[in-house]
Amino acid sequence: MLKIDNIKYEKANMRNVKDLRGRKFGRLTVLNDEPIRIKGQTYWNCKCICGNTGYIFAGNLTKEKIRSCGCILIEHRKNLYKYAIKTNKKYPKSAKRLYTIYKDMKKRCFNQNEINYKNYGGRGITICEEWLKDFMNFYNWAIVNGYKDNLTIDRIDNNGNYKPSNCRWVTMKTQANNTRRNHLIEIEGTTKTISEWADYYKVPYWKMQNILKKMKKI
Numbered sequence: 001m002l003k004i005d006n007i008k009y010e011k012a013n014m015r016n017v018k019d020l021r022g023r024k025f026g027r028l029t030v031l032n033d034e035p036i037r038i039k040g041q042t043y044w045n046c047k048c049i050c051g052n053t054g055y056i057f058a059g060n061l062t063k064e065k066i067r068s069c070g071c072i073l074i075e076h077r078k079n080l081y082k083y084a085i086k087t088n089k090k091y092p093k094s095a096k097r098l099y100t101i102y103k104d105m106k107k108r109c110f111n112q113n114e115i116n117y118k119n120y121g122g123r124g125i126t127i128c129e130e131w132l133k134d135f136m137n138f139y140n141w142a143i144v145n146g147y148k149d150n151l152t153i154d155r156i157d158n159n160g161n162y163k164p165s166n167c168r169w170v171t172m173k174t175q176a177n178n179t180r181r182n183h184l185i186e187i188e189g190t191t192k193t194i195s196e197w198a199d200y201y202k203v204p205y206w207k208m209q210n211i212l213k214k215m216k217k218i
Contacts, residue, residue, distance in 0.1 A: 002043060002055040003165035007156060009036040009043075013189070017042050020058065026067025028056070038156060040192050057168075060146060070144025095139065101153055102131075102138050105162055125155075128163035145169065185217045 012035040020030045025046075033045040036055065043055040048069035060066040108120040109127055131138040141164050142153075151169040153162075160166040185197060192200065198208035 002057075002168075004036065004038075004043075004055055005165055006160065007038060007165060009038045011035075012037045012042050017058070018062070020044050020061060023061075025061045025064065027072065028061070028066070028068060030061070037190075040190050065146060066144075068144070070140065074140050074144065097149060098139050098142050098147065099135060102135050105153065106132075109162070123159075125159075126161050128161060130164070131162065141167075142169070185212055187215075187217070 014034060017035055020035075021032050021044075023030050027049045028046045029049075031045045031047055031053070035042050035044050035058065037043070042058040044058055044061065045053065046056050046061070046069075047053045048071060050069060050071040052069035052071070054069065056066055105127060107114040108116050109125055110121055111117060112121070114121075131141070145164075145167075146169045148169065151171060154168055154170045155162065156166050156168060185192060185194060187197070194205065194208055194212065197212070198205045201208065201211075203211070
């Protein structure tokens, strides 16, 4: 579940989204708050029966990819995976890959000899204390927030730190669209990269560039 502290967002236009207010998805209930948009995607404020609240991507709700704040999975998996990792016993591929991601994340932020340090630690980007003090905190967050073996970790705000409220799991293409080098284009209140607009209108990238030039957007 996403916390929106220090994240840039805007109120979504209710005319352009499917109203999910009051609907239940597993252990989650969508609250009556109006949805928000972050980088062109709609998020709804939800409450889990355990009491946790936070924003969840609309697609993850309607496609039933997320059905709780993560409390169920944490209850069943926390002790199992912690034991497996500490004892080096057999554990799922996801735990191995997530630990590699975790180690690489720390290298980028703290190892000055790491090739990508200048783009992370060198810019003041760090990792939240919760994740730093225990890999299992990072692991549990990942499992309940959409992790899959074909996805990578991505910071929503590229100038922000690695922390639950600023991270998500995305495809490599989405991550490439979320770099500091990308030029963001706003059309009728929606902001996307040129590549995302090309996908949206189903036209080649070069053609989208020409269209945007004529619109004097670039």
